[in-house]
Amino acid sequence: MTMLAMPDESLGVRLHAAARQLLQDQRPAEALPMLDRLARLPGLATAAALLRAEALAGLERLAEAEAAADLALDEDPEWSAARQLRARIRLARGAAKAAIDDAAAAVMATPWDPGAKALLGTALLEERLFDEAIWFLGEAMQAEPGHSGFRRRLGQAFMLAGRHAAAAEQFAQLLAAKPGELGLVALQAQNALLSGDAEGAVAMARAGLGSGIAEASLHSVLAHALVAAGRMGEAAPHFAAAARLSPGNGYLAHLAAAATGEGTERATESYVAALFDGYAPRFEASLLSLGYRVPGLIRRMVERHCPAVAAGQERLGPVLDLGCGTGLVGVALADYLGGPLTGIDLSRGMLELAAAKQLYAGLHECEIGAFLQQGVPPQALIVAADVFIYFGRLEEVLGRCRAALAPDGMLIFSLERSEPYGPPWRLGPSGRYAHAPDYLARCLSEAGLVPVEQRMEDLRLETDHAVPGLLVLARPAPH
16 A cells, blocks of 8 residues: 655645644535645645545535545555545445445455444445445444444444344444434334334334434334334324424425325425335335235236237337336236336336346436436337326326327326315325326326226225225327
């Protein structure tokens, strides 16, 4: 590893020390001009690049921060501090695989550094590589047993891996040492909830609130635990409190709206992404246990309206799968495909599982309206299985689907059904929207679509009842 020597010139020493102090004081914008001057001094460009990367990361200018870290590493690819900084930047950018590469290189360069091991464990945890994450986080904690950050992260890794007793032990030790540390009671309650002890989670969260802790995470866990315990009416004020305490959190904002019956026009993108990223590993097993029928219903609808495809005389394509999830619709239609199948989803976790099926010609992590607005080749079929249930207002998304269809193309989608001639849509406590049939008819007409078939179907089971829905096939209206 190259050690960068500081020059004897007092200006360089002063600039470096002053910039470092500003970064420690969390004043990155003031550090940047000093770092520009530092970079122009002989022999200090690399040191300046590393500090510049740190400053830009503090300003959330992450692409520029990564480029500055690249410059620092050009001089010495084994520089552990630069590798660790770039790993943290890449994690912030959602590039966990690249962060793993950097953190692993840092561990190889400085195997005695517990911070490098903890960072590698954190990156592995983002990729849901639980056993590997637990090993490296355990190594870091053994080196520094009193480091609360290492122990907290290890507890989270145990929790996400389903090893709830081990997680509870870590959180209990943290609470004994630092009873007032932010987020600990919420983590303890979340672990109880994930272990299946909803009432235990309620008790922990209520005790935390009773001790004066006012955190969005604690209200959120309590609300989720109350829902799991079947006490939806008690959950609403805690969802509202969580959203109020975390005003930029779209996930909590949508849950608060759902719990209180607020008439929002669609679920936030952050809600959908967070919901399905967390749901991805158990998504298919969960839907099968709920008797999920939509992919099979879509296949049968294709067979009814494309008899030549069903008979093997023609092939189907191109096909666009909106909100493709783990690729269940792709599996249902796989033997009918003759053109490319493209999947769109907001959840990276879902897309990774869809990619593993090797059915899709392209998969895109994108909001579907934005993707359609970019312009796509005319599609023979657009499918939206349980996608529009996260939209209230349908006019815009249906119009964009119509623009992407071939003249003889088909749009097939499912909706949850509400009563006709009432509100056009209703946001339920589940966080999903139900739509009135008469509202849907108006939206299809305004979008230039004609319903060819519309069937009332039960989509899945929920608690003790079937979820009533609509399955719709529409074609472009003739000119």
